[in-house]
Amino acid sequence: MISHTATSIGHANIPIAPLPVMSFDKLLSGSNIEIARLVDICKSLGFFYLDLTGARQSVLDNSQSVFQFMERYFDQPLEVKLRDVRQSVTHGYTPAGTYTGAKRGERDCYETLKISEAEMKAWAPQLPYSVQENITLFDSFISGSHSIVLKLLECLSTGMGLEGAARFENKHRPDIPARTTMVLFRYPRQVEEGGGIGHNMHTDIGSLTLLFCESYGLQVLRPESNEWGFIAPKAGHAVINVGDSLRFLSGHQLSSCVHRVLPVTDRQEEHRYSIAYFLRPEDNAVYVDSKGRELSARTWHDEKYNVFREPHEKQEQDMVLTGGMERNGILI
Ligand SMILES: O=C(O)CCC(=O)C(=O)O
Numbered sequence: 001m002i003s004h005t006a007t008s009i010g011h012a013n014i015p016i017a018p019l020p021v022m023s024f025d026k027l028l029s030g031s032n033i034e035i036a037r038l039v040d041i042c043k044s045l046g047f048f049y050l051d052l053t054g055a056r057q058s059v060l061d062n063s064q065s066v067f068q069f070m071e072r073y074f075d076q077p078l079e080v081k082l083r084d085v086r087q088s089v090t091h092g093y094t095p096a097g098t099y100t101g102a103k104r105g106e107r108d109c110y111e112t113l114k115i116s117e118a119e120m121k122a123w124a125p126q127l128p129y130s131v132q133e134n135i136t137l138f139d140s141f142i143s144g145s146h147s148i149v150l151k152l153l154e155c156l157s158t159g160m161g162l163e164g165a166a167r168f169e170n171k172h173r174p175d176i177p178a179r180t181t182m183v184l185f186r187y188p189r190q191v192e193e194g195g196g197i198g199h200n201m202h203t204d205i206g207s208l209t210l211l212f213c214e215s216y217g218l219q220v221l222r223p224e225s226n227e228w229g230f231i232a233p234k235a236g237h238a239v240i241n242v243g244d245s246l247r248f249l250s251g252h253q254l255s256s257c258v259h260r261v262l263p264v265t266d267r268q269e270e271h272r273y274s275i276a277y278f279l280r281p282e283d284n285a286v287y288v289d290s291k292g293r294e295l296s297a298r299t300w301h302d303e304k305y306n307v308f309r310e311p312h313e314k315q316e317q318d319m320v321l322t323g324g325m326e327r328n329g330i331l332i
Pocket residue numbers: 185199204211213217218259260261274276
């Protein structure tokens with residue numbers, strides 16, 4: 001049910017989508033009740049808050065330092081940030097307007113800095129200079145985020161009775177090539193009509209997404225009502241969602257939730273920052289996608305990024321953007 005709630009941000013009556021809350025510490029302790037809830041939530045909405053205030057407080061603390069880093073980083077002149085472009089969708093800087101936006105006919109309005117898990121683990125010399133300057137922060141944030149999402153995968157495997165090679169964590173083994181990456185987002189202030197807006201509706205490509213965000217903007221398409229609702233920022237919690245790859249690996253039992261980012265007002269009046277950790281399966285993991293094709297996680301990843309760039313009319317013609325979850329704004 002969408003609740004229409006006046007929020008403390010001064011914009012009355014924006015629709016809020018309430019999300020269930022899971023406890024990371026209960027999952028860590030092996031609570032069968034919490035594991036069963038996790039499976040249920042991932043089969044239905046595929047989106048939830050994860051309370052990290054216990055054993056993973058350090059990741060929450062690091063997220064605060066990363067937010068401070070982001071203000072300094074994105075405030076640099078564009079030509080300085082463009083030195084970090086790597087012609088890659090998993091590494092380096094990408095300027096705003098690269099992809100299709102959240103309103104028909106407009107481009108997106110977010111810029112990103114991406115730090116791949118593999119390069120961070122290797123402390124690779126190709127890492128952006130400003131990341132290298134803060135390497136212990138990023139290393140600790142990425143390894144902390146990775147341990148959280150891997151634990152969630154283990155709990156899902158256990159809760160779904162999977163064994164051996166079929167367990168999800170065995171499709172996400174350490175040091176096997178994968179597109180896993182941390183992405184720092186800034187949705188810059190942009191108030192011109194037609195000048196680009198938000199982040200187009202989509203389902204996530206990978207397995208699980210861990211998101212930190214302190215301001216409104218993220219919206220989820222609610223299965224019961226097919227209405228968009230804002231996800232309220234919640235201190236001490238990350239937002240987790242299931243992506244297409246985990247849905248496909250689960251034999252389509254889990255749901256990858258359709259979401260997008262839009263300002264709460266007509267236009268983006270203040271910069272918005274979010275931090276995502278996108279866990280992706282090993283490149284060579286194979287599954288059956290939403291069109292019934294057997295393909296690798298790497299192929300799905302690359303194909304979907306191409307679709308993110310296409311105009312809205314073209315995106316509407318097939319099932320890739322929203323992973324076979326949605327058609328014409330209605331969940332299927
Ligand atoms: O910026 C956000 O809050 C979400 C971004 C997102 O959904 C994505 O990049 O997949």
